[in-house]
Amino acid sequence: MSTPVTTWYLEQTAPEDLRPASAPALPGVRVERAEVPSGELGRFLYTAVGGDVSWTDRLPWPAGQWQTHLERPGSELWVAYERGTPAGYIELDAQDAADGAVVEIAYFGLLPAFRGRGIGGHLLSYGTARAWDLAGRWAGRPETRRVWVHTCSLDGPYALGNYQRRGFRVTHTTVSH
Incomplete structure (x- = not known):
């Protein structure tokens, strides 16, 4: 019998x-x-941040898929560094929905050695502020109407709390077995 996984969907609806x-x-x-899209960098960050918290959905991607994904319009990768060493990242994905531009925080996290040191809240704040600016400009709309993210019980123990402290509200929760 597998352990149930809880997923929380969160959003902000105004800057x-x-x-x-x-x-x-x-x-x-x-x-x-990371202004030059690099599939290698994307894969490195994904595996370095998600390796101990069960990120597996992108592991089968070949190099070309990583590159194509990061070259898409509206996709941005922001990297946090501590004294020149990559500490974590946030991946933004702007989407043009029928009712307005939205941005998903597709991935966010820190490498294990950098967790619990105040970098995560700073990176999430920075990335969320950028998300509010990104979609409206990318989609040619006057403003972004929503920034959203999801996290689950397999992610780091501080993930949900960090999102909530930054002003994200839970919209719904799912449990899978």
Whole structure:
């Protein structure tokens, strides 16, 4: 019998919903966009962040699929660094829905050695603020109407709380067996 997995779907519906975290007290923490789409970088970050929390859906992707995915319009990869070392990332995916532009935070997390040090709240705040700006510009609409994300009980123990502290609200929950 498998252990049930709970998935929480969360959203913000206005830029004012964002409650930014304080910048980490650590020296040399910065967030930068990976402006040149790189499938190799995307795969590295995905496996380095998700390896111990059961991220498996993209593991079968060949190199070309990673590259094509990151080259899509509306896709952005932002990387947090601590003194030059990659600490984590956030992947944004702008989508043009019938009722307005939305952005999904497709993936977000930190490498294990960087968790619990204040970098995650800062990176999520930075990425969410960018998400509010991204979709409206990408889709040629005046504004983004929604930023959403999902997390599950297999993710890190602080994931759900971090989203909620940043102002995301749970819209619904599912349990799979």
